[in-house]
Amino acid sequence: MKNKTFxxxxxxxxxxxxxxxxxxxxxxxxxxxxxxxxxxxxSFTFIPREVVFLNYIEAMSRGDWPRYxxxxxxxxxxxxxASLMLNSITGYAFARLRFKGxxxxxxxxxxxLMVPRQVTMLPLFIVLKNFPLVGGNSxxxxxxxxxxxxxxxxxxxxxxxxxxxxxxxxxxxxxxRSLDDAARIDGLGRVKTFIYIYAPLSKPIFATLAALKxxxxxxxxxxxxxxxxxxxxxxxxxxxxxxxxxxEIQWNLLMAATTVIxxxxxxxxxxxxxxxxxxxxTSGIKG
Amino acid sequence: xxxxxxxLSICMVLLMGALIGCGTPASDHRDETPKEAETVVDKNKDxxxxxxxxxxxxxxxxTYFTNVAKEFExxxxxxKVETTVLPPSGHDINKKxxxxxxxxxxxxxxxxxxxxxRARSPKGEFYDMTEYINKWSDKEDIFEGALNMGTYKGAFxxxxxxxxxxxxxxxxDYFEEAGLEPEQPPTxxxxxxxxxxxxxxxxxxxIVTRAGLDIPLMNTAIFVRTMMKQNGSPxxxxxxxxxxxxxxxxxxxxxxxxxxxxxxVNIPFxxxxxVEIPFVKGNSAMSYxxxxxxxxxxxxxxxxxxxxxxxxxxERKKKVSFCGYRLFTIGAKTQYPxxxxxxxxxxxxxxxxxxxxxxxxxxxxxxxxxxEFITLNPELHKTxxxxxxxxxxxxxxxxxxxxxxxxxxxxxxxYNGKKSxxxxxxxxxxxxxxxxxxxx
Numbered sequence: 001m002k003n004k005t006f007x008x009x010x011x012x013x014x015x016x017x018x019x020x021x022x023x024x025x026x027x028x029x030x031x032x033x034x035x036x037x038x039x040x041x042x043s044f045t046f047i048p049r050e051v052v053f054l055n056y057i058e059a060m061s062r063g064d065w066p067r068y069x070x071x072x073x074x075x076x077x078x079x080x081x082a083s084l085m086l087n088s089i090t091g092y093a094f095a096r097l098r099f100k101g102x103x104x105x106x107x108x109x110x111x112x113l114m115v116p117r118q119v120t121m122l123p124l125f126i127v128l129k130n131f132p133l134v135g136g137n138s139x140x141x142x143x144x145x146x147x148x149x150x151x152x153x154x155x156x157x158x159x160x161x162x163x164x165x166x167x168x169x170x171x172x173x174x175x176x177r178s179l180d181d182a183a184r185i186d187g188l189g190r191v192k193t194f195i196y197i198y199a200p201l202s203k204p205i206f207a208t209l210a211a212l213k214x215x216x217x218x219x220x221x222x223x224x225x226x227x228x229x230x231x232x233x234x235x236x237x238x239x240x241x242x243x244x245x246x247x248e249i250q251w252n253l254l255m256a257a258t259t260v261i262x263x264x265x266x267x268x269x270x271x272x273x274x275x276x277x278x279x280x281x282t283s284g285i286k287g
Numbered sequence: 288x289x290x291x292x293x294x295l296s297i298c299m300v301l302l303m304g305a306l307i308g309c310g311t312p313a314s315d316h317r318d319e320t321p322k323e324a325e326t327v328v329d330k331n332k333d334x335x336x337x338x339x340x341x342x343x344x345x346x347x348x349x350t351y352f353t354n355v356a357k358e359f360e361x362x363x364x365x366x367k368v369e370t371t372v373l374p375p376s377g378h379d380i381n382k383k384x385x386x387x388x389x390x391x392x393x394x395x396x397x398x399x400x401x402x403x404x405r406a407r408s409p410k411g412e413f414y415d416m417t418e419y420i421n422k423w424s425d426k427e428d429i430f431e432g433a434l435n436m437g438t439y440k441g442a443f444x445x446x447x448x449x450x451x452x453x454x455x456x457x458x459x460d461y462f463e464e465a466g467l468e469p470e471q472p473p474t475x476x477x478x479x480x481x482x483x484x485x486x487x488x489x490x491x492x493x494i495v496t497r498a499g500l501d502i503p504l505m506n507t508a509i510f511v512r513t514m515m516k517q518n519g520s521p522x523x524x525x526x527x528x529x530x531x532x533x534x535x536x537x538x539x540x541x542x543x544x545x546x547x548x549x550x551x552v553n554i555p556f557x558x559x560x561x562v563e564i565p566f567v568k569g570n571s572a573m574s575y576x577x578x579x580x581x582x583x584x585x586x587x588x589x590x591x592x593x594x595x596x597x598x599x600x601x602e603r604k605k606k607v608s609f610c611g612y613r614l615f616t617i618g619a620k621t622q623y624p625x626x627x628x629x630x631x632x633x634x635x636x637x638x639x640x641x642x643x644x645x646x647x648x649x650x651x652x653x654x655x656x657x658x659e660f661i662t663l664n665p666e667l668h669k670t671x672x673x674x675x676x677x678x679x680x681x682x683x684x685x686x687x688x689x690x691x692x693x694x695x696x697x698x699x700x701x702y703n704g705k706k707s708x709x710x711x712x713x714x715x716x717x718x719x720x721x722x723x724x725x726x727x
Contacts, residue, residue: 037587122385125390148390225379245343246342247561248561
């Protein structure tokens with residue numbers, strides 16, 4: 001009986017929390033179908049006085065949205081795939097291989113988690129600008145523009161990431177040592193052990209990192225802002241600035257466009273939800 | 288087998304991504320090394336590409352500046368203009384400029400906000416345009432105030448083309464409700480305060496439901512500074528490059544505003560967040576707004592055209608208004624100053640200036656276009672030009688943001704009764720001088 005009451009209370013609490021979490025999204029949807037007159041009226045109303053779905057058409061007809069979506073999808077897909085590959089291999093090496101300086105290297109990687117991104121942004125920009133033999137640069141990284149104004153410039157900084165390495169390492173630490181022994185007896189080397197044994201068992205953690213990386217890359221604003229200068233390189237986040245000027249924000253159009261650009265993220269989360277929860281749980285348990 | 292296939296496809300995608308991603312569009316002149324670019328110019332002096340950065344606003348603004356660059360290209364076939372529409376926020380623009388400066392990627396022509404111009408011109412980021420402007424035959428036709436906006440230490444580093452005055456506005460219908468004459472706006476400080484007291488509406492708990500006058504309680508400095516100047520305070524001694532706001536006029540001003548705010552004739556808001564200004568939401572009877580905000584209010588509710596009236600520029604000891612600007616500048620490291628100037632010259636022609644007025648509601652800065660501009664919308668444009676004429680922008684010192692912060696603190700201290708206005712300003716000036724000394 002007690003258990004039942006507790007479960008009911010828990011359900012109610014979850015419902016309240018869900019409403020609380022969904023409220024901003026609900027406000028976004030409501031604002032996206034309001035008129036500006038309605039938004040700026042002295043009294044705030046939840047229900048729009050007039051529902052204007054045309055806001056969506058107006059928002060999407062401004063600028064080259066197919067291009068902006070194409071850019072964001074391209075950058076996100078490549079970043080997620082590359083980072084999954086690199087982080088999983090690195091995490092595996094830190095968790096399962098014994099080599100000199102492993103722990104020191106891991107601590108160095110962890111330091112990356114503690115430095116705010118704003119601090120590393122300028123040095124990173126200069127590194128990418130002076131990258132040798134790219135974008136007209138000489139071997140000394142001079143003379144050209146390196147990775148500035150290129151997709152690679154937007155992708156590379158997000159490919160590596162201490163968080164992903166940490167996540168994979170924690171996950172792989174859970175595996176019993178006997179698994180490696182069995183693989184070795186079966187004649188598998190380190191690489192094959194990773195590919196045939198570890199990777200197939202890592203679906204939850206791959207899904208978790210994929211979801212997190214997708215969100216991070218898709219919603220990034222500052223880095224694409226400083227690394228690109230051209231309209232045809234704009235990502236969806238940069239394109240959102242079209243709906244504001246120095247003094248005014250067209251909230252209805254901005255919210256309509258925001259609703260549209262959050263859809264891919266929602267789809268990714270819905271697809272990865274099962275594994276995502278599993279991944280969060282398993283990576284937190286030390287074996 | 289399955290994972291081998293997955294791994295292979297991932298590798299293929301990554302390889303393709305790397306190949307496509309590393310490449311930049313063929314049309315990108317930045318792919319050329321400067322050495323190559325110079326060779327192109329040397330061989331054929333006529334073929335150059337210049338970059339033009341302009342802050343975004345609305346669709347009309349972005350389209351105009353993109354198209355005008357194309358029009359310029361048609362008239363000057365040897366010059367290609369690569370236009371970049373920046374996000375409108377000054378914060379984002381500063382980030383882009385900082386990285387562009389470090390990477391020698393600064394635009395050849397940049398349409399700068401006055402605040403950005405004031406902060407960056409002392410750092411040597413802009414090209415000295417004095418020679419070009421002095422030789423320019425139309426120089427005499429430009430308003431003196433607008434011309435002066437582009438100077439730093441006697442040299443021209445920018446050319447103002449877009450005045451953005453903050454105009455005094457009032458609601459005629461609210462005036463009528465309060466028993467005031469709707470066609471007679473306040474003309475003195477005393478009238479402004481008296482009208483604010485009459486116009487304010489409160490509920491039975493004493494909470495202001497409609498402000499009599501918009502007095503910002505956060506980021507108040509611009510509001511305070513303009514009134515200090517109206518009261519004869521220099522605020523900054525620009526010749527000496529020193530703060531100067533402890534005089535009688537400045538103290539009286541701070542006292543006046545702080546006491547009026549203490550009477551609660553206003554609804555608190557942040558002056559930086561223009562979208563939150565109570566007047567825009569119909570929650571205030573008097574305010575100071577930019578022309579774009581007034582235009583947007585009329586678009587949102589056409590009846591506002593009849594309801595909004597304009598307050599003339601206030602005068603106590605001097606007639607002063609706040610007028611922000613945008614200026615055309617040339618990047619200090621440009622390889623093509625002649626071409627950059629030619630683009631600016633084109634933008635400043637009478638035709639383009641009038642076109643901007645018609646399409647984007649941007650006030651003119653040419654004396655010869657004054658009448659034509661007024662005929663477009665007599666009541667509003669006459670007021671706009673008065674505000675432009677008496678307009679003062681941000682002070683021409685590199686430490687303008689520190690000044691703003693110190694004045695904000697002084698206002699807070701006076702408003703909260705923590706210090707008297709005299710003491711608050713004395714402390715603010717002393718702290719500012721200390722900060723400047725440290726920087727030296």
